[in-house]
Amino acid sequence: MNIDLSRRGFMKLAGAGVATTSLGAMGFHEAEAAEAAHVRDFKLATTTETRNICTYCSVACGIILYSKGDLAAGEKAELLHIEGDADHPTNRGTLCPKGAALKSYVRAETRLTRPRYRAPGADKFQDISWDEALDKIARAVKDDRDANLIERNAEGVPVNRLTTTGFLAASATTNETAWATWKVVRSLGIVGFDNQARV
Structure with a gap:
């Protein structure tokens, strides 16, 4: 049996073989690939988004608070997540370590909430x-x-x-x-x- 295979054809066949073997070795069979392609629900999809300003230094970075319940309407709400506001011109979504730890500050038992x-x-x-x-x-x-x-x-x-x-x-x-x-x-x-x- 004589196989007429060019150098370019050999490289393509060898590359496809390496990719297939690698995917199989990593556990990507047909059923697992279909499961991996399924997108899970976004964890913040059912939360209320409130924009605010960070309470620390004078930079005044923009933050987004995610809560169960509406903070802006004055409802009692559980704060779930805080992140930088990518649309804010000051910080463009970034936060310093203090700003990134705001959730623990907001939930602190020693925090004053009234005069x-x-x-x-x-x-x-x-x-x-x-x-x-x-x-x-x-x-x-x-x-x-x-x-x-x-x-x-x-x-x-x-x-x-x-x-x-x-x-x-x-x-x-x-x-x-x-x-x-x-x-x-x-x-x-x-x-x-x-x-x-x-x-």
Whole structure:
């Protein structure tokens, strides 16, 4: 029996034989190949996706939170997964080690989830509502502004400065929120305004 086989034909036949033998050795028979081709359900398919900003440094990376239940609607929800937001211009889907570990921070038993207040002379904090906390802050700022606002300097020029109240802003925020914060603080006349990223 005479086989007329060119060098190119031999290489093709040898390559096909090596590939077939390798697949067989790895366990890819016809039934297993069909099973491997089946796509399983995506584990986050039934979760609610919420976009947010990382709470750590001043970079303000975008994150996506996946939960059972709707976090944005204020429902009690179980956080299942956190990842970087690939559509966010700051981090384009990447997260540092602290940002990647946000899930453990969110689930921490020591994490505060509501305002706390310690009355003068008291040795313990007590939980209060957000409305109570905001009322206390607004009242303190108003009283201090009424008592200490410098309306004019020594030359009589209007300055509207409040130097007895300071404001510390959060750095993990959007440009729009930062702009609104700046406008509110400066409209009150507060001079001592800084950002948590520099502290």
